[in-house]
Amino acid sequence: MQNSILRGCFFIFLKPNKKTHKKLDSFITSPENSSVIIISINDLTFYRFKCFEKLCHLLIKNIPKEKSLPIIKKYDKYIGSTFPSLFGKKAYGNSSVGESIVSAVVRRISRESHHYALFIDKAARFMIEIIKEITNNKRIKLYLILNDFSNWDRPSLRIVNRFNALNKNYPVTWIAFSNEIEYKLLAHYPKLYERLRFVRREFLDRFIKIQPKVTESFCNLQGQISIMEKHPVKKPLFEKKLAASKMKDAAEELAFQNYERVYVILEPLFRNSKIDKELQAQVYRLVALTDASRGDYAQAYRLLSIAYGMTKLATYKAHIKYLQGLIQTKRYYDLKAAEKDYETGLRCLGKKSNRDRQSLLENAWLLNGQALVRSLRAKNLSKKDASKELEKALTLEIQAFNIAKGKVGADFAYLRYNLLANITFLLEITKQYNNAIKFWTKSFEQYLISKDSSFEIAYYTRLGLLKFKEGLVKSSIEELNKALKSSVSIHDSFYQERVLYSIAFIELNEKKFNESLSHFKKGLEITRDLQEMSSFYMHLCGALWNAAYLNDNRLFWDTVSLGLKLVVNEHHKTLLNSLKKSAKDKNLINLLKNNDMEIPLPSPKLPSYIPSIDLEGTPSQDINRYLLSENKKSLG
Amino acid sequence: MSRDQLEKELEKIVSSIEVSSEETEKEVEMAKRAILW
Numbered sequence: 001m002q003n004s005i006l007r008g009c010f011f012i013f014l015k016p017n018k019k020t021h022k023k024l025d026s027f028i029t030s031p032e033n034s035s036v037i038i039i040s041i042n043d044l045t046f047y048r049f050k051c052f053e054k055l056c057h058l059l060i061k062n063i064p065k066e067k068s069l070p071i072i073k074k075y076d077k078y079i080g081s082t083f084p085s086l087f088g089k090k091a092y093g094n095s096s097v098g099e100s101i102v103s104a105v106v107r108r109i110s111r112e113s114h115h116y117a118l119f120i121d122k123a124a125r126f127m128i129e130i131i132k133e134i135t136n137n138k139r140i141k142l143y144l145i146l147n148d149f150s151n152w153d154r155p156s157l158r159i160v161n162r163f164n165a166l167n168k169n170y171p172v173t174w175i176a177f178s179n180e181i182e183y184k185l186l187a188h189y190p191k192l193y194e195r196l197r198f199v200r201r202e203f204l205d206r207f208i209k210i211q212p213k214v215t216e217s218f219c220n221l222q223g224q225i226s227i228m229e230k231h232p233v234k235k236p237l238f239e240k241k242l243a244a245s246k247m248k249d250a251a252e253e254l255a256f257q258n259y260e261r262v263y264v265i266l267e268p269l270f271r272n273s274k275i276d277k278e279l280q281a282q283v284y285r286l287v288a289l290t291d292a293s294r295g296d297y298a299q300a301y302r303l304l305s306i307a308y309g310m311t312k313l314a315t316y317k318a319h320i321k322y323l324q325g326l327i328q329t330k331r332y333y334d335l336k337a338a339e340k341d342y343e344t345g346l347r348c349l350g351k352k353s354n355r356d357r358q359s360l361l362e363n364a365w366l367l368n369g370q371a372l373v374r375s376l377r378a379k380n381l382s383k384k385d386a387s388k389e390l391e392k393a394l395t396l397e398i399q400a401f402n403i404a405k406g407k408v409g410a411d412f413a414y415l416r417y418n419l420l421a422n423i424t425f426l427l428e429i430t431k432q433y434n435n436a437i438k439f440w441t442k443s444f445e446q447y448l449i450s451k452d453s454s455f456e457i458a459y460y461t462r463l464g465l466l467k468f469k470e471g472l473v474k475s476s477i478e479e480l481n482k483a484l485k486s487s488v489s490i491h492d493s494f495y496q497e498r499v500l501y502s503i504a505f506i507e508l509n510e511k512k513f514n515e516s517l518s519h520f521k522k523g524l525e526i527t528r529d530l531q532e533m534s535s536f537y538m539h540l541c542g543a544l545w546n547a548a549y550l551n552d553n554r555l556f557w558d559t560v561s562l563g564l565k566l567v568v569n570e571h572h573k574t575l576l577n578s579l580k581k582s583a584k585d586k587n588l589i590n591l592l593k594n595n596d597m598e599i600p601l602p603s604p605k606l607p608s609y610i611p612s613i614d615l616e617g618t619p620s621q622d623i624n625r626y627l628l629s630e631n632k633k634s635l636g
Numbered sequence: 637m638s639r640d641q642l643e644k645e646l647e648k649i650v651s652s653i654e655v656s657s658e659e660t661e662k663e664v665e666m667a668k669r670a671i672l673w
Contacts, residue, residue: 104669112672391637398645405652413663416653417670423646435646442650444671450664458671608672 010211011175040147046260052156063133071129078122103410105255109292109326117610124162141171149176165531192267262290281311295617297331314348318362321345325369342369367400394426433470456486497526502602517546537572541599548588
C-alpha cells in the first residue's frame, strides 16, 4: 500500500476515525524528504475559491520569497484580481460585467463556464509552479491533507481537478477526509442540510471518479488520528438580514456554477413564510435555475410551478412559463408541452394594447421561445412544410425584435442581441448564407470598436464559418485568422484550438494539405497541453485524413500511434485499433472510410462551457448542430 | 414573406441598432454573452 502513494494519488477517507492517523504516518515513508501541508475548512459558506486561496497561502509560505515572487508576477494578470490577498492587491469593486451576467443568467437554463475555464486553468498552472519549488524539482514529496473535504467550495475543487490533470512531473499526494456535512452546522436549516448533502455527494462522486488512482474508505485502518481534531464553528453561517441584494449575489454565484453557495445564500429566504411572496417566488426561480444547471430538470420544473403559483404578477408568471418552456424544449425535447407553456405565458400578459415595459420584455422572450419550437418542429416535416415553419419562426423573431427595439436597459439589450444572433442562425438554417453574413456583420461589427478580444473571437469565428458556407473560402480563412490572432492575444487556448480546427477543416476541404496539416498539428499540440482529449481526437482525425491525402504512410502511422498512446475514450481507441488491424490495406483513404473515421464539421458556435474543467454534465444533444444538420431524426 | 420583404425587414432591424458611446462597454459585454451563450 505504501508504494501506491505516488504522484497525483487522491485518497478519500470516508468517515475518518481515530484509527487512521498512524497508518497515515506510515505512508510518509521518508519524512526527511517529505513536506506535509494540512488545510482545514471549518465552515459551510462555500465562498468562491476560498479553499484554493487558503491552500495557496499555505503553499507559498513553504518557499522563499525570491522563488515565489517571479511566479506571482507571471500569473498576476490572469488570476491576481480574484485573489487580492495572495497577489498583494486591493480588492475589486462591482463592474458592469456583473450586471450583464445577472441579466443573462436569469434567462437561461444552461451554464456558461468558458469565461472562467481559462481562469481555472491558469490557477492550476500557478499552483504547479509553486509546487515545483516546494518539491525542489521532484526531490521532495508533497502531501496535501485536506481536512473537511466535503466543505470545499466547488470552484476550488475544479482547480484541484485541473491541477491533477495537468501535473505530470511533481510528486504530490492528496489525502482528503470526507465527512458527511455536519448536521449541527445547519441545525436551523434542515432542508438546506438535506439539499447540500445530496448535491455534495453528487459532485464529489463525480470528482472522485476522475481523479488518478483514488483509494476510498480507509476507515478500517489501525492507528491514531491527531490531525482530524474538530474546530468550533467561529461565526454564524448566515447573516440575519434578508435583502433583495442577496438575489443578485446568488445570481452571480450561479454564473460561476458555485451551486452550494447559491443554496446557502438563498436558504434564509427559501420557504420562509415571513417573507414577501413575490420575493419568495423569485427565490424559487433562482433555486430552480440552479437545479436546472445541475441537470435536475424535474426538480427545476417543479419549483418553477411553485413560483408560478406564488406570484400575483402577470409578467412574472409569463417569465416563469418562458423558463418552463425552455426546459421542455431544450431538455425534454417535448415541443407540444413547450408550446403549451409559451401560450400560457402569453395569455398571462393579457391584451396586447395594455402592455407595459416588463410585459413587452416577457412578450418578446416568449415569441423567441416559440420560434425555437417551430425551428425544431421543421426538422421532421416535408421540405415544403419545413420551409413554411421556418418562415413562421423567422417572423416570430422579427416580431420579437420589433417589440424590443429602442428600449433602454440591460435586460432589453441582452434580449435584442439574442434575437439578432437567432435571426442570423435562422438565415443559416434556411441556407440564406449571404443574407446571414450581411445581417451578422451589420448587427455586430459596430462593437469591434471596443477592441474586446473575446468579442472579436466570437464575431470573426461566426463570420468566417458563414463565409465558408457561402463559398467565400479565402475571405472565410481571413476572418478565422483574425479570430485566431485575438485568441492568441488573450492566451485563450480553449478557443484557439477550436478556431484552428475550423481553419484546418476548411483548408483540408480546399486541398491545401500543407497548410491544413500544420494547423491540425498545432491543434494536437494545444489540446494535448490542455488535456482536452475529445478535441485532441478531432484534430487527430484531421491529421490522419491529411496524411492519407498526401499519401504519407509514415505520418499516417505515427499519428495512429500518437492517438493510441493518448486518447482516453474507449470508442476512439477501438476505432484507432481497428485501423491498425486493417493496416494491410495500402490505400489510406479507403482505410479511413472503411473504419468510419470522420472529421466532424466545425460547430457553428464556439462552446459556452468546458465540461472537463467545470465537471458538470452536458445535455444529450447539441441543439445548434442538430438544427443545421440534415438529420431528420427527432431529438431525444 | 417574400425574399424582398424579408430583406426589407432585416434592413429595418439593422438600421435600428444604435449604441451610445458611454454604453459601449456594457453593450459589448451583453452582445458577447448573447452570441456565445
